[in-house]
Amino acid sequence: xxxxVESGGGLVQAGGSLRLSCAAxxxxxxxxxxxxxxxxxxxxxxxxxxxxxxGRRTYYADSVKGxxxxxxxxxxxxxxxxxxSLKPEDTAVYSCAARxxxxxxxxxxxxxxxxxxxGTQVTVSS
Numbered sequence: 001x002x003x004x005v006e007s008g009g010g011l012v013q014a015g016g017s018l019r020l021s022c023a024a025x026x027x028x029x030x031x032x033x034x035x036x037x038x039x040x041x042x043x044x045x046x047x048x049x050x051x052x053x054x055g056r057r058t059y060y061a062d063s064v065k066g067x068x069x070x071x072x073x074x075x076x077x078x079x080x081x082x083x084x085s086l087k088p089e090d091t092a093v094y095s096c097a098a099r100x101x102x103x104x105x106x107x108x109x110x111x112x113x114x115x116x117x118x119g120t121q122v123t124v125s126s
Contacts, residue, residue, distance in 0.1 A: 002026045002115050003117075004096050009120030012086055016124070020081040022096030022117055029077040035097040035113055036070060036081045038092035038122075048094070049081060050080075050107035059107040086124045094117040 008020040035050035049070040069082040097113035
């Protein structure tokens with residue numbers, strides 16, 4: 001069992017930056033693959049980024065590639081999402097997720113993840 005708590009959301013102007021953090025409980029954080037998803041009001045949840053257990057592999061949605069960077073610090077049990085050049089269409093609740101199984105997986109599928117945080121609101125004004 002792992003608990004995930006996101007932080008770092010807020011209101012920012014278009015073109016600005018935010019860094020989201022997701023702190024995980026437990027002593028086996030390094031054995032979890034991690035992902036970020038977002039859900040805008042009235043829309044379905046969508047994949048944003050993911051990172052492998054070791055951190056050597058990262059995956060991004062086309063809509064954020066080149067603007068967002070996912071990283072992890074296993075010593076701090078934390079995964080980050082650095083968001084630059086934010087756009088109004090990035091406005092959403094951002095949630096992190098953890099996958100415990102070290103098997104072949106689809107990083108962009110929400111079904112690949114076992115645990116979810118409550119989310120943090122990101123609002124980008126134009």
